[in-house]
Amino acid sequence: xxxxxxxxxxxxxxxxxxxxxxxxxxxxxxxxxxxxxxxxxxxxxxxxxxxxxxxxxxxxxxxxxxxxxxxxxxxxxxxxxxxxxxxxxxxxxxxxxxxxxxxxxxxxxxxxxxxxxxxxxxxxxxxxxxxxxxxxxxxxxxxxxxxxxxxxxxxxxxxxxxxxxxxxxxxxxxxxxxxxxxxxxxxxxxxxxxxxxxxxxxxxxxxxxxxxxxxxxxxxxxxxxxxxxxxxxxxxxxxxxxxxxxxxxxxxxxxxxxxxxxxxxxxxxxxxxxxxxxxxxxxxxxxxxxxxxxxxxxxxxxxxxx
Amino acid sequence: xxxxxxxxxxxxxxxxxxxxxxxxxxxxxxxxxxxxxxxxxxxxxxxxxxxxxxxxxxxxxxxxxxxxxxxxxxxxxxxxxxxxxxxxxxxxxxxxxxxxxxxxxxxxxxxxxxxxxxxxxxxxxxxxxxxxxxxxxxxxxxxxxxxxxxxxxxxxxxxxxxxxxxxxxxxxxxxxxxxxxxxxxxxxxxxxxxxxxxxxxxxxxxxxxxxxxxxxxxxxxxxxxxxxxxxxxxxxxxxxxxxxxxxxxxxxxxxxxxxxxxxxxxxxxxxxxxxxxxxxxxxxxxxxxxxxxxxxxxxxxxxxxxxxxxxxxxxxxxxxxxxxxxxxxxxxxxxxxxxxxxxxxxxxxxxxxxxxxxxxxx
Numbered sequence: 001x002x003x004x005x006x007x008x009x010x011x012x013x014x015x016x017x018x019x020x021x022x023x024x025x026x027x028x029x030x031x032x033x034x035x036x037x038x039x040x041x042x043x044x045x046x047x048x049x050x051x052x053x054x055x056x057x058x059x060x061x062x063x064x065x066x067x068x069x070x071x072x073x074x075x076x077x078x079x080x081x082x083x084x085x086x087x088x089x090x091x092x093x094x095x096x097x098x099x100x101x102x103x104x105x106x107x108x109x110x111x112x113x114x115x116x117x118x119x120x121x122x123x124x125x126x127x128x129x130x131x132x133x134x135x136x137x138x139x140x141x142x143x144x145x146x147x148x149x150x151x152x153x154x155x156x157x158x159x160x161x162x163x164x165x166x167x168x169x170x171x172x173x174x175x176x177x178x179x180x181x182x183x184x185x186x187x188x189x190x191x192x193x194x195x196x197x198x199x200x201x202x203x204x205x206x207x208x209x210x211x212x213x214x215x216x217x218x219x220x221x222x223x224x225x226x227x228x229x230x231x232x233x234x235x236x237x238x239x240x241x242x243x244x245x246x247x248x249x250x251x252x253x254x255x256x257x258x259x260x261x262x263x264x265x266x267x268x269x270x271x272x273x274x275x276x277x278x279x280x281x282x283x284x285x286x287x288x289x290x291x292x293x294x295x296x297x298x299x300x301x302x303x304x305x306x
Numbered sequence: 307x308x309x310x311x312x313x314x315x316x317x318x319x320x321x322x323x324x325x326x327x328x329x330x331x332x333x334x335x336x337x338x339x340x341x342x343x344x345x346x347x348x349x350x351x352x353x354x355x356x357x358x359x360x361x362x363x364x365x366x367x368x369x370x371x372x373x374x375x376x377x378x379x380x381x382x383x384x385x386x387x388x389x390x391x392x393x394x395x396x397x398x399x400x401x402x403x404x405x406x407x408x409x410x411x412x413x414x415x416x417x418x419x420x421x422x423x424x425x426x427x428x429x430x431x432x433x434x435x436x437x438x439x440x441x442x443x444x445x446x447x448x449x450x451x452x453x454x455x456x457x458x459x460x461x462x463x464x465x466x467x468x469x470x471x472x473x474x475x476x477x478x479x480x481x482x483x484x485x486x487x488x489x490x491x492x493x494x495x496x497x498x499x500x501x502x503x504x505x506x507x508x509x510x511x512x513x514x515x516x517x518x519x520x521x522x523x524x525x526x527x528x529x530x531x532x533x534x535x536x537x538x539x540x541x542x543x544x545x546x547x548x549x550x551x552x553x554x555x556x557x558x559x560x561x562x563x564x565x566x567x568x569x570x571x572x573x574x575x576x577x578x579x580x581x582x583x584x585x586x587x588x589x590x591x592x593x594x595x596x597x598x599x600x601x602x603x604x605x606x607x608x609x610x611x612x613x614x615x616x617x618x619x620x621x622x623x624x625x626x627x628x629x630x631x632x633x634x635x636x637x638x639x640x641x642x643x644x645x646x647x648x649x650x651x652x653x654x655x656x657x658x659x660x661x662x663x664x665x666x667x668x
Contacts, residue, residue, distance in 0.1 A: 036456065040640075080644070084310075084651040089391055089456065090598060091647050097591060098640025104633030215633070220464050227457045266472035273461040277447065284452040 005134040007248075007255050012135070012143050015247025017042075017201040017209060019146040021225035022232070022239040023153050024070075024197025029229055030157060031190035032170035032297040036092025037077050039222030040099020041195055042202035045070040047103040049203025050110055050213040059117050062207035063142070063200060070199015071192045073099065078191035082184050085301040096222070104215040115211050142204045149197065150240035157236065166190055170295035173302040183302050198222065224276050231279045233293040242279075249275045310655040320653045325599050325606075328646035329613070335641055345628050353627065354620030354638075364619075366505030370577060371615035373507075374399065374569035374586075376514040376608055378593035380521045381562025383602040387525070388558045389538035394444060394459025396590025397466035398437040398566035399573075404470055405436030406571020407581040410496035411478060411489050422495045426509060429496065429575045430568050437567015438560050440466060445559035449552045455559075463590070471583050478581065488582040498576045510572040515608070517565060522604040534558060566590065587618070588636070595643045614639065 021038055028035050035041075049066025053059055077095045080086045126137040157163040166186060168176040173183045205221070206213050224246055232238035253268035261268075284290060333351065340350035358368050378395045385392040406429040413420055420428075440462060447453040471487070480490040498508040524531040537544040537554045544551065573585055592614050599613070600606025621635025 076644075080648055084648060085654075086647040086651065090643070093393065093594060094640055094643035094647060097595070097636060098644060101633050101636025101638075101640050105631050105637050108631045108633075220461070223457060223460050227454070227461075230454065230457075264472050264476055266468040266475070270465050270468050273464045276461050277453070277458050280453045280457055281447055281451045284454065287452055290452070 005131050007251055008135045009138065010251045011244055011248040012139055013209060013247070014250045015244040016143045016146045017205050018221050018225050018228060018246050019240050019243035020149065020201035020204065021198045021222060022228040022243055023149050023236060024194035024201070025225055026229050026234060026236060026239055027153065027190050027197070028194035029234060029298055030170045030295055031166050031187050032173060032295055032300065033081060033187055033191055034088050034092065034299045035074065035077060035191065035194065036089055036226065037073070037095025037099065038198050038226055039218055039220065040096035041070050041073045041198045042205070042218045042222045043099045043103040044073050045199030045202035046206035046217050047107045047110065047213060050206035053115055053117065053207045054110065054113055057116055059207050063203050066203020066207070067196040067199045070202065071196040074191050074195020074198070075188065078188045081301070082187050082191070085303065088299050100216065107213050107215065110213040111215070113213065115207065140208045142208055147240065150236045154236040167295070170297055173297055177304055183304070220273065224272060227276045227280050230290070231283050233283065233289060234295065246272055246275065309658055309660040310651070311658045313654055313656055316653050321601060324649040324653060325646060327649040328642055331645040331649070332638060332642045336638060343630065350624060350628065353623040354616055357623055358616040358619040363505060366502070366507040367619060368612065368615050369507045369511045371618050372611040373510045373514045374573055374589045375593050375596055375611040375614055377517055377565045377569040378589055379596035379600065379607040379611055380517055380604055381565035382593055382597040383600065383604065383607055384521065384525065384534065385558045385562050386597055387538050387602050388534040388554050390555055390558045391456045392441070392444065392459050392559060392562050393456050393594065394463045394590070395562060395566045395593055396586060396588065397459065397463035398440045398563045399570035399586050399590050400466040400470050401436035401440040402433035402567025402570030403574040403581060403585040404473065405567065406430065406433030407489065407574035408432070410492040410575050411581070413496050414490065414493040420495050422499060425496055426498060429571050433567040433571020434564040435567065437563040437565070437570065441559040441563025445556050449555045470581070470585065474581050474583055489580045491580045492575060496575060497579055498572060506577055508572070508576045510576055518604040518608050525604070530557065592618070592639060595639055598643065599646055
């Protein structure tokens with residue numbers, strides 16, 4: 001029973017990084033932009049956040065710097081794809097390569113460093129509940145932040161006027177433009193907000209989850225988050241639930257090893273990546289599911305002469 | 307205020323000038339980076355642009371590095387022309403190394419005496435088979451289930467890395483290797499013959515150049531190659547003409563998988579002579595940059611691969627001589643692709659000065 005509680009608790013924590021990044025990418029994609037640079041953004045932000053937390057001793061500073069670094073890296077990508085109409089896939093890949101290189105290059109001195117942060121505050125009473133307390137109430141605050149962000153994004157996209165405008169930019173930028181909305185600045189704003197969330201996810205990994213910096217710390221979570229938006233048919237709450245699914249699969253390997261399952265660790269480590277492929281196949285199998293839910297202008301540049 | 311104006315025709319001049327501009331831009335940033343790091347920028351740039359070509363031996367090393375990159379980038383150029391985003395060539399290359407290296411290891415372990423020249427096609431064919439196998443997973447899932455090939459092929463890179471790691475940490479580990487994660491050294495007769503005495507460049511380089519010529523013929527002179535490119539440029543036209551999009555996916559993925567697999571097998575049985583977890587230093591990703599830099603043209607791929615090999619060698623040299631982290635090369639690679647994409651804007655647009663109040667030309 002206690003094992004199960006710990007496994008579930010670890011699942012929520014492990015899914016949180018993917019959830020934050022996935023929600024950020026969802027915002028991008030709702031505005032019509034696919035950002036394949038997520039992995040690179042998360043790596044840069046993970047390093048920036050770790051460095052900030054290391055030098056200030058404050059986790060909050062780490063998260064703030066991580067989010068800012070994410071927004072900045074995403075802005076670089078955004079300017080290229082939105083104003084210069086560069087290919088979104090290629091530009092995202094460039095960001096992923098640059099992010100992997102730059103974070104490894106600049107992070108050399110932070111490898112093996114330990115963070116001296118205070119203990120994470122626990123909720124009184126609730127955290128003492130048997131089972132439920134372990135699963136839900138002894139988590140890092142960022143776990144609750146991710147849940148709040150999911151609800152906030154859902155509310156913003158589907159219940160506010162600004163959310164409607166953002167979606168219209170992703171569905172038909174020409175119509176939004178004809179109505180007088182500044183398509184390009186809106187897209188940049190969406191890309192930067194998405195980048196900030198990816199950055200927060202990266203900083204969560206290096207400051208709270210790991211907590212350490214190594215080269216390639218993000219380990220494909222950016223790519224998994226990209227797959228997740230499709231898997232969730234572009235719905236925020238489904239992104240959250242889907243990321244817990246991936247968190248569970250990731251944690252499963254440690255659980256199985258702990259239970260003494262005789263499978264080489266490498267095969268267990270393949271699970272999250274194989275699971276990503278499986279869910280992609282499951283959701284893409286019916287083309288109509290994708291077509292109905294996918295923002296109509298996803299990945300397409302917007303041309304106009306002003 | 308500067309403004310972009312659409313060109314009536316994409317500029318052919320800019321299309322070839324853009325990689326040069328991008329290289330200049332990257333060099334500029336690199337110079338600034340060396341200065342910021344307190345290193346002599348001239349000395350730094352020399353490591354990247356002079357050391358790799360300064361002697362016959364250096365050129366041999368350059369050709370050795372370029373061999374896998376040429377092969378992989380040729381396949382990717384074909385895929386990208388067909389608008390199929392195979393991002394996982396790295397995984398296909400690793401499977402090629404596992405298959406090709408596996409055959410060599412098997413021959414070595416069983417003490418089978420093989421003829422060196424007769425064995426070359428065996429390893430290379432095994433590698434191509436491995437790469438095709440890995441690529442066919444992506445092709446199948448894309449063609450059958452419409453699953454996004456970018457994400458599937460990329461996920462398979464992680465799986466391939468773990469598979470290789472399992473093999474060299476587990477069943478294929480050298481029993482006399484002091485527990486290092488590596489296979490035993492392959493028998494000398496299973497290794498690729500070298501081209502010239504005193505250089506490590508092997509027959510694979512000739513194969514890579516032949517592949518470039520073959521790819522040019524395929525793209526420019528065959529109906530199948532034409533169909534693939536129409537499918538990429540104008541899917542609707544291709545459908546109307548009755549060109550099968552499914553066949554295009556299979557063709558492009560299998561060809562690029564085979565080329566990447568060959569590259570992997572030749573790394574294992576060429577310069578390495580054994581399998582380790584680090585068979586590839588990201589050749590599959592470097593080749594993506596090369597394909598774009600080479601304008602998706604086979605000759606361009608060869609030139610791009612030579613340039614990026616200079617980057618890789620320069621990176622290794624700055625690690626040993628300037629004590630800079632190995633990731634420096636990756637930084638430069640990312641910068642180069644970024645600059646290239648930005649400069650490519652000039653193919654379709656020209657920069658003009660916006661004049662105020664000019665008759666509502668918006």
